[in-house]
Amino acid sequence: MGPVGRERPKGLLVTCLCSAQRTKWGAGVGVYRQTVVDLDATEEQAEEWGGRGWRWLLDEGFIRAEPWRGDVVHLGGPNWREAVDLAAWDWRARAEGFDPEPCGAVELITGRTVFLAGPYDPPSAICPHCGNATADWPMAAVDAWHSTGAAAFSCRTCAREVPLPDWTWTDDYFAFAHVGFQFEDWPRLSPAFTTAFAEALGHRVRFLHGTW
Numbered sequence: 001m002g003p004v005g006r007e008r009p010k011g012l013l014v015t016c017l018c019s020a021q022r023t024k025w026g027a028g029v030g031v032y033r034q035t036v037v038d039l040d041a042t043e044e045q046a047e048e049w050g051g052r053g054w055r056w057l058l059d060e061g062f063i064r065a066e067p068w069r070g071d072v073v074h075l076g077g078p079n080w081r082e083a084v085d086l087a088a089w090d091w092r093a094r095a096e097g098f099d100p101e102p103c104g105a106v107e108l109i110t111g112r113t114v115f116l117a118g119p120y121d122p123p124s125a126i127c128p129h130c131g132n133a134t135a136d137w138p139m140a141a142v143d144a145w146h147s148t149g150a151a152a153f154s155c156r157t158c159a160r161e162v163p164l165p166d167w168t169w170t171d172d173y174f175a176f177a178h179v180g181f182q183f184e185d186w187p188r189l190s191p192a193f194t195t196a197f198a199e200a201l202g203h204r205v206r207f208l209h210g211t212w
């Protein structure tokens with residue numbers, strides 16, 4: 001169930017709405033990537049919790065395994081519609097007799113990872129203690145966390161030193177974590193789905209999404 005790489009399984013599916021979906025989101029090109037990040041799994045727990053979440057996705061029928069070029073890729077399962085906000089998706093997805101499915105794969109990412117919503121401007125950091133937002137935070141902390149798994153910086157308002165993973169970010173831009181479930185070119189995942197996913201994991205999650 002390892003990552004299948006960046007190459008996407010184009011041509012595997014007969015019915016695919018990627019292009020319509022991208023146009024609708026105004027992206028034109030690129031991949032619409034949504035990632036449900038487990039905020040609580042430690043580096044040591046990554047494989048276990050990644051496997052737990054992955055089994056839940058399979059057991060609930062949200063994803064299915066599909067052979068592809070000698071490997072296995074994971075695509076929308078029989079219940080994928082229950083994971084997404086169909087109302088906001090392409091109208092053809094709801095048309096009778098038409099059976100589209102998300103065209104992109106789902107991947108499990110484990111290990112120390114700086115998850116990003118997308119290639120956008122740097123966000124503001126929001127202190128978990130006082131709620132103050134600052135755009136003037138040290139980018140070096142991101143590099144330090146990526147290198148060592150530990151970094152912190154002090155809030156300019158309440159002066160507390162806060163570990164990097166404990167900050168929140170405008171537009172849920174960052175997550176510094178060890179397990180992520182990445183959906184490429186799926187319809188927007190619903191809040192009910194991410195809530196249920198968090199309950200299945202028994203951990204807090206953060207939902208990141210953006211077009212790359």
Ligand SMILES: [Zn+2]
Pocket residue numbers: 127128129130131132155156157158159160
């Ligand atoms: Zn503060």
